[in-house]
Amino acid sequence: MSSAPASANLLKRQLKEMQNNKDIPGISCGLHKDNIYDWEVMLMVSDDVKYYGGGFFKARLIFPKEYPLMPPEMKFESPIWHPNIYPEGKVCISILHPPEEDKYGYESAAERWLPVHTPETILVSVLSMLSSPNDESPANLDAAKMWRENLPEFKKKVRKCVRDSLEDAY
Known part of the structure; x- marks a missing residue:
């Protein structure tokens, strides 16, 4: 009998499925320091995605031992300017919030x-x-304000993030 928690076995299976799934272009996953609870992610954003198209953004998914009952945390390691990403890179979307009211x-x-x-x-x-x-529930207030009030400047700042992500990818 395996002594690994059920979450580790589930994550091993899900990682293997993602690495073998060719139906999801632009997503690459691997382990950080051989830790099944810490994934390195590369998002290669397709050119047709508004604003961030062409970017190569590095991120991490950190899973709790209670996974799948509790959500992982996702954090961008590449600098990214977005209303729903905290300035330090943590992603703020509903499906990553704990399962409670x-x-x-x-x-x-x-x-x-x-x-x-x-x-x-x-x-x-x-x-x-x-x-x-x-932009109604922003993690980055400055990005949300710029998104609402100065879209040309927002796009300019995002284009710089995309350019920088390309330099970091190589």
Whole structure:
């Protein structure tokens, strides 16, 4: 009998599935320091994605031992300017919030983490979030304000992030 927690076995299977799945272009995953609970992720954003197209963004998914009952944390290591990404890189989207009622009443429990989510659904949601920011509940207030009030300047700042991500990727 294996002494590894069930979450480790599930993550091993999900990592292997993601590495073998050619249906999701632009996502590459591997382990950070051989730790099944710490994934390195590369998002190669397709050119047709608004604003961030062409970028190569490095991120990490850190899974709790309670996974899949509790969500992982996702953090961009590449600098990225986005209303739903904190300045230090942590991603703020509903499906990564713990499965409980929102104390602020903004999200329903159904919008938050559910054990049916997988690393794949998280990363697909993050790719979608890049082109469709939610500026009503921002993690980066300055980016949200710029998104609403000065879209040309927002686009210029994002283009710099994309250029910088390309330099960091090589």
